[in-house]
Structure formats: structure tokens, C-alpha cells
Amino acid sequence: MIKAFIKHVRRFPWVTNVTLYGCLFAGGDFVHQWFSQRDKMDWSHTRNVAVVAFSFHGNFNFFWMRFLERKFPGYSAGMVMKKLFLDQTTAAPLATSAFYTGVSFLEGKEDVMEDWRDKFLNTYKTGLMFWPFMQFLNFALVPPYVRTTFSGCCAFIWATFLCFSRQSGDGTAGAALEWMFPSKGDGAEQADKMKRKVLASKEASSSIEQASGQRMWWPPCR
Template sequence: MAGWWRALQRVPLRYPWPTNVLLYTGLFSAGDALQQRLQGGPADWRQTRRVATLAVTFHGNFNYAWLRLLERAMPGRAPRVVLTKVLCDQLLGGPIALSAFYVGMSILQEQDDIFLDLKQKFWNTYKTGLMYWPFVQTGDGTLKSAFILLRAKAAGAVEKSPEK
């Protein structure tokens, strides 16, 4: 079990663990406060504290370890590698993080059925995320590179096709 942790530690990342966790906590908290503001109601700072608690105890840590694991398993920034990592993240990491959010918030809100929000909101949130996150994750030019690679392969296939 300690072997995966040692392997994870060898993967260089731009930000160290505490910075990453604090960044997630700040983003989650700011997002919650902004959502409340946009809904026009009074600020519910207890709710924002719950979101921050979940971010600092689970999401920041999970995402730090998960992304390091993905990078260790599939190093590099080649378009095919990045698209594979995005696919893995959307099929495995996303559902785990989303489920932990809904269940964690239900626990912190002391709801009777801690799985009710998960059952009611998971699929809609997951589908919405699928329309947003893959484009954000590939938005550093990797998506453009992938399309260039696909276009080049298609052009190569046309050049190799026999003349009639």
C-alpha cells in the first residue's frame, strides 16, 4: 500500500499539496458564495463553511492525489495522452468527487437520508459537467492539438486511398 504513495510523491506538480488544498477550498467557498449572491437571497455563511469543510477535508486532497496518480500512470502532454487522462477523470474521478460532494454535504447538513441529494441530483450534475469539464481540461491548446492530429490522420488516409 505504501508503494503507490511513494510513486505518487515522485510526480512533479506545479503546486505543492497544501497550496492545492487551500486553492480548492478557496474556489469551492467562493463558488458557493457567488451562487448564493446570484440567487438573490441573504448570505448563508454556515452553508459556505460546510462547503469549505468538504473542500479542505476531501476534495482538495482527493483531487491532488487523483491527478498525481493519473499523471504517474500516463505521463506527458501528447494529445492522445491528455485525452485519455480526461476520459479517465470523467469516468472515474468525476463520479467519485461528485458523489462525495452530495453525500458529504448531506452529512454536514445533518439530513436524515444522506443519499437523497445524490439520487436526485447526480445524473443532471454529471451530464452538465460532461458538457463543461472536458473542454476546460483540454483548454490549454491540447484540444487544438488533438484536432490537428485527427485532421492530419484523415488527410493521410485520403492521400493513401487508391485512385479510381
């Protein structure tokens, strides 16, 4: 299976890498929606994410990886660090910008830069806690002909975060963690609110019953 895949990648490197990258990236949006709003999936948003992933991210990543390997060939520490530095200072902000503006454009928003202005900086900072480690492994261990596929596997996780940040987050890791692992305090607070509502309802019902009882025993007018 693995040998057949590697043979296919070597024979059709561009098609295989870009297709896998685009599918994995779009899958990130599906996962986000499945866990946050599975009863009302927005397939148009998944379609827009897939269009951006196939048309830009997959192709850009493929040719970017080829450029870096030709410019800084090999697996030596110096070459790996040069590729990593250039990747995080050039490709990372460009890819993030393309996501926010591209999806907004496909949705027909009047101001396609709104999400970018509000969330780009936080998103880029969060990316620095994830992508340098993933790309270090990519440049140091993964053969060049499957680096885009490896990036796509990482992008599956990253796209889930991006789609959450665009729809209901602010680009910070903290907001994503709160979404993934809601604190017990929040649940206790909601339970307390429900208790107060139930008690208020019971008190209102009791007041009505007392008022009805008083009317029943009120002496008739003569």
C-alpha cells in the same frame, strides 16, 4: 508576482494547491448566495461546502492529478486523451457524489443520499458539457504542479452551479440558465398579474363607494 507564486507552488505543492482549490470552491457557494439571497446569507452552508472542498475535493484532486501524470506521462495526444477519459469516468462521478452526500451529512439530514438520487445523473450529464473541455486544456497545456490550482479555478464556476442545483435546481444546465437569465415572458407575466390585482382592487373600492352612496340616499324608515 507570478514567479514568486510558481516558486511557492514548487516548494509547497500540496498546501498551495489544496488551499487555493478549497477557497475557490467555497467561493462558488458565496457567489451563488450573493446573487440569489444576499439579504440572508446562509454562512453555515458556505462553511459546509468549504469543509467538503478542503477535506475531500482539494486533496483528492491533487493526488489524482499526480496519479494520472505518473500513469500516463507527457503531453502527447494519446496520453492526454487517456487521462481525460479516466478523469471523466472515475473522478467526475466520485467528486459529484462526494459533494451531494458530504454537504447533506454535515447538515445532519436523515437521508444523506436524497440529493444524490434526485440530482446526480442530471449533474453528471451537465458536467460532461463543461469539464472535458477544461480538463483537456489542463492536461494539454498546464504544468503538473499547478493542475489542481487550474482545476480550482474551473471549480469556482462549477461549485456555483452545484450549490444552485442543490438548493433550488435539478442538476440541469437549463435550470441554471433560467436562474441566471430569467426570460422576459416571466417578467411580463408577473407584471400582468400585478395589473390584474390593481384592477381588482380598484373595482372592489368602486363597488364599496357605490354601496355607500346608495345607503346615503336610501329614504329613512318611518
